[in-house]
Amino acid sequence: MERTTPEVILTDFEKDIVEGLTDFPKHLSSKYFYDAIGDALFQDIMEMPSYYLTRAEHDILKAHKKEIVALFKNTGPFDLVELGAGDGKKTKVLLRELSDQWCDFTYVPIDISENSLKKLTRSLHHEMPNVAVDGFQGTYFNALKDLHQRDQKRKVILFLGSNIGNLAHEKAIAFLKGIRELMLPKDILLIGFDQKKNPQVILDAYNDQEGITAAFNKNILRRINRETDGDFDIHQFLHWEVYDPENGTAKSYLVSKIAQHVHLKKLRLEIYFKPWETIHTEVSQKYDDDMVNWLGKEAGLRIKTSFQNANGAFKSYVFSL
Ligand SMILES: C[S@@+](CC[C@H](N)C(=O)[O-])C[C@H]1O[C@@H](n2cnc3c(N)ncnc32)[C@H](O)[C@@H]1O
Structure with a gap:
């Protein structure tokens, strides 16, 4: 049974919680x-030996920084816009190179x-x-x-x-099309794409023995508890990762170990979980050249060039109009 009384103004997070946890199957972004x-x-996670993505992309940016900066410099001043910058550790390789070359840009x-x-x-x-x-x-998108x-x-x-x-x-x-519509002829877009590889390597990256990824996944429930006065019992949920090598899709779930009711007081919402019911929390798509070509084509973007790390685990593609 699910109940909610929509008389308060909800934040985007709260709206998405209500929508995702009353849907079937349940999901959160x-x-x-x-x-x-x-x-x-x-x-x-980025420090974990099994999480190869950060090191692989860092290696690409370090090995190819001069070629990449040459593409960026092109003509005159520019904004270097980073979507989802995080700690910016890898980007600092490029920022340092741009700075060393006295480029006129704003990060x-x-x-x-x-x-x-x-x-x-x-x-x-x-x-x-x-x-x-x-x-x-x-x-x-709002920011762009x-x-x-x-x-x-x-x-x-x-x-x-x-x-x-x-x-x-x-x-x-849809996202790439949205970016394309905002791009001008001399703008470029550099995107890192994790590549299809041995499925075990991918599963290990999202399912470490130390339980760091599990804690990361379950943290969304802690956040919901904190921000909506909820009573999720974190210990009654499992982190579960699957990878389908056919379509290259890795998915993270939280799985309810028991039948349970959860109350989110601030949202006046009661959610029922059947035993082993899932909440889908993340997609981590893996790619190959054909897939990236297809995405680019669908979005109306042209691949200018690409760079890869030594074992081909990760590739960076540069797109333009
Ligand atoms: C997986 S981390 C990657 C960080 C960094 N780009 C890197 O490669 O190490 C994702 C980052 O994107 C941010 N993020 C996730 N979804 C976002 C969204 N829809 N809009 C803006 N930022 C987002 C997160 O806060 C986080 O810092």
């Missing part, structure tokens, strides 16, 4: 993983997490005082639109960490 605790847990990190954005801005002022930083807190309205400066857009893989194909195409 991975963008809500990132509160201060989620940000810290994601830092731990515009965009992130839904205010905590991440503040930390990143502070660390940049400290480590690279010459780099102009103009961060924006919000969701990718706002930026487009603000000025007509050339844009170099970064979307790293295979964050695009958090969008199922249809949403990824």
Whole structure:
């Protein structure tokens, strides 16, 4: 049985909780993983030996920084806009190179997490005082639109960490089309795509023995408890990861171990879970060249070039109009 009385004004997070937990099957968006605790847990994930994505992409940016910066520089001043910047650790490789080459640019990190954005801005002022930083807190698309309205400066857009893989194909195409509509002829878009590989390597990246990914996934329930006066018993949920090598889709779930009622007092919502009922929390799509070509084509974007790490686990593609 599910009950809600919609007499209060709900935030986007609250609306999505109501919609996702009263739907069948239940779901929550991975963008809500990132509160201060989620940000810290994601830092731990990036340090895990099994989470190869960050190191692979870092290696690409380090090995190809001169070629990449040459593409960015093109003609005159530009905004370097990063969608979902996080801690910006990998981006700093490029920022340092741009700064060393005296490029005229402003770094515009965009992130839904205010905590991440503040930390990143502070660390940049400290480590690279010459780099102009103009961060924006919000969701990718709202921020991009706002930026487009603000000025007509050339844009170099970064979307790293295979964050695009958090969008199922249809949403990824709609998202890329939305970006394309805001791009001008000289703008470019650099996107990191995690590649299809041995399925065990992928499963291990999202299912570590230490339980860090499990804590990251379950943190969304803690956040719901905190922000909606809820009573999720975290211990009664399992983190579960599946990977389908046929379509390259990894999915994270929270699985209810028992029959249980959960109450979110602030939302006046009572949610019932059957034993072993799931909440789908994340998609982490894996790609190959054909898939990326198809996405680009569907979105009306052209692949200019691409770079890959030594074992081909990860690739960075540069798109233009
Ligand atoms: C997986 S982390 C990757 C961080 C960084 N790009 C990297 O490659 O290490 C995802 C980041 O994107 C942010 N994020 C997730 N969904 C978002 C959304 N819809 N709009 C804006 N930021 C988002 C998160 O707060 C987090 O910092």
